[in-house]
Amino acid sequence: MDKLSPEQRHKNMAAIRGKNTKPELVVRKGLWSRGFRYRLNSKKLPGHPDLVLRKYRTCIFVNGCFWHGHHINLQFDDLQFTIENSECCKIPKTNRTFWVAKIRRNQARDIEEQKRLAEMGWHCITVWECELKPSKREETLKSLAFTLNKIWLDDHAVKKPYPKLEEEEGMLKAAEERR
């Protein structure tokens, strides 16, 4: 464990952090092949979402489990416990205080950005790197597509059911009463 030199670690993490990382490509391809269209890395929106689907009013974030602290609740009191027990986010044993602070900041920023997006009327979906492992990939993409379709349907639901029919019924009634 933890045998990388600081430089190597920095390099690795820079690579993980960069855009066009593999998990993001998996999501793009998966959605594209299912007919969804999107924009990438929208600079205009808070948090620069990885994918923006205007038609669905939805932003998708593809999050690395390490950087965004998947399965780690850093707001917990017993930090040691949650850190040791996350399967996704293994915080290095050296410089632990630094990493915890860093990931905690990232999490706080994620929450803040998604809150702002929600206030602007956007739905936000987070897809985690670990959910895109080959064994889980198809299931994740399927459920993502399902969620998007559900969002669209909910947003376009007719608020008042069959207004036309009710109108027609009213007219029929009025006609009957006139008789």
Ligand SMILES: [Zn+2]
């Ligand atoms: Zn994860």
